[in-house]
Amino acid sequence: MNHALKPIVFATGLLLGACSLNPEYHRPAAPVPVQYPINADADILPLPTSWQEYFTDPELQKLINIALANNRDLRMTALRIEEARAQYGIQRADRLPTLDATGTYERSKMIFAQGQTFDVDLYRASVGISGFELDFFGRVKSLTTALLEQYLATQEAQQTARTSLIAEVAASYVNIRALAERLALAKDTEHARNLAYSRILRRHQAGLDNAMDLKTAEMQLETAQASIAALQREYTQAVNALQLLAGQPGLAITVPQERLDRIAFSPLPVGLPSTLLERRPDIRAAEHRLKAANANIGAARAAFFPRIQLTTNVGLVNEHLSSLFSSSSDKAWAFSPQLTLPIFNHARNRANLDLARVRKEITVAEYEKAIQTAFSEVSIVLLDREQIEAQIASQTRIADADRERLRLAMRRYDKGVANYLELLDAQRSLFESEQQLVQLKQLSLTNSINLFKVLGGEWQAS
Structure with missing residues (x-):
């Protein structure tokens, strides 16, 4: 040679x-109960591997695809991944001779x-x-490992942002659909009150109704028109918000002329709290940051030895x-x-090691908090789901009763048995109950969207 x-x-x-001075890594125990506070169903169902398997509405799928391709916040998180990958590549290059x-x-x-x-x-x-x-004592190797884990944490953060964006687009779409249905109900009410006003006007001119009834009918007609204007404003704002999420101002959004009942999402297997460790990208990111802090301790230990x-x-x-x-x-x-x-910098090295250990303890606490937050979010969504379904059942019965009450009040008024105030109260009660029912159905759909989000979004079966 x-x-x-x-x-x-x-x-x-x-x-x-080269050897390594990194402490042996042990995953901290999950500081949450082994069961959710409510029994979750659908555990035997297969895990969806993509959001398309959960959100099956064609128009919603189109909007989500546009948002994933054009949303600027998601684009920034993707660029941060490239930044972390470059930083890891720079550090990794130090392990080989130049x-x-x-x-x-x-x-x-x-x-x-x-x-x-x-x-x-x-x-x-x-x-x-x-x-x-x-690298006899693994200093460079430890720093490389830390940056690798930071890079992987950045990847998981991008997945978290992606899941949040999908959920936000879905919730915004449901909000638009709900506002469209509420606006249609308001227009129907305005039409009915307009007919009532015309009838009372004729009766007043014939001397059958007094001026008080006429003014009351006019006031109710104006109230219905004001409700239409308010709902129209909310609808325009919701469309603008969805266009911003999609990253395309001026995007044409097609709203099917269907009731919210036609929107349905696929059932999700909730599983046990322990499965959140693998499902939730924010928990996986917290664990990667914990591993990075663990590697930084190894680099701080290596500083006590010769270079x-x-x-x-x-x-x-x-x-x-x-x-x-x-x-x-x-x-x-x-x-x-x-x-x-190193001779006269032992105090500095000791302080750097203490700092690395403290930072690891901080990341342990952050990891445990991420698990507890995930458990709390899933629990809240599951508890809300049962209560919302009970509310919808009760509100449906209320709306049906108000509808029948209006029919009877109309007959009594036509026969001259009841005055206009009774008919007016029945109309107002039906309008409010129908509006509340639509809002509760929207809340139920939003709860299902939140369940998709808090369970980690799209994932692959282990």
Whole structure:
């Protein structure tokens, strides 16, 4: 073997034999109960592997696809992944020697004892390694591991942002559908009150109704028109909000002329709290940050030990540039290891180690909080689901009763048995009950969207 290559081979062998001072990693126990406070159903159902399997409405799928492609917040999180990947690549490169080629020219004057002088020209071309750290104690390896875990945490953060965006688009779409249905109910009410006003006007002109009834009918007609204006304003704002989420201002949004009852999402297997550790990307990101903090302790420990850096090169030397790469050139090589032993910075290294340990404890607390937050969010959604369904059942019966009451009040008024105030009260009660029923149905759909979000969104079965 060429003697000039031995230093490089030696350095590579030492690199491969590097050890690690990282503490052994143990996943902290999940600080949550083993069961949710309410029995969850649908546990035997298969896990959906994509959001399309859960949100099956064609118009909603189109809007989500547009948002995933154009939303600026999601685009920024994707760029942060590229940033973290580049940082990891830079740190990872430090684990391998960097081979550089250099060319130098040197001119000097030599003076001998007899007073003779002459000029010397030297041209040098060489390749070599400069300042490469032999990672005996795993300092560079620990730093590389920490950045890898940070990069993986950034990836999980991007998945969290993606899931949140899908849920926000779905909730915004449901809100638009609900406002459209409420607006249609308001227009129906306005039409009915307009007919009632016309009837009372004729009766007033015939002397059958008094001026009080006429003014009351007029006031109720204006109230219905004001409700239409308010709902129209909310609808426009909801459309603008959805266009912003989709990243396309002015996007045409098609709203099917169907009731909210026609929207349905696929059932989700809730599972046990322990499954959240694998489902939730924010929990996975917190664990990656915990592993990074664990690796930083290893790097802080390695700072107490000597650091060895290697500089070596091999090349050719000649007095003439034109002959530098000819057989007349002399061969030259250098091997310069450097040992740096910490002596008077023990206090600084001890403080850095204490800092790394404290930061790990902080990330442990953050990891446990992420688990507890996830458990709380799922529990709230499950508890709300039962209560909302009970409310919808009760409100449906109320709306049916109000509808029948209005029919009877209309008959009594036509026969002259009841006055207009009784009919007016029945109309107002039906309008309010129908509006509340639509809002409760929207709340139920939003609860299902939140369940998709708090369970981790889209995931692959283990």
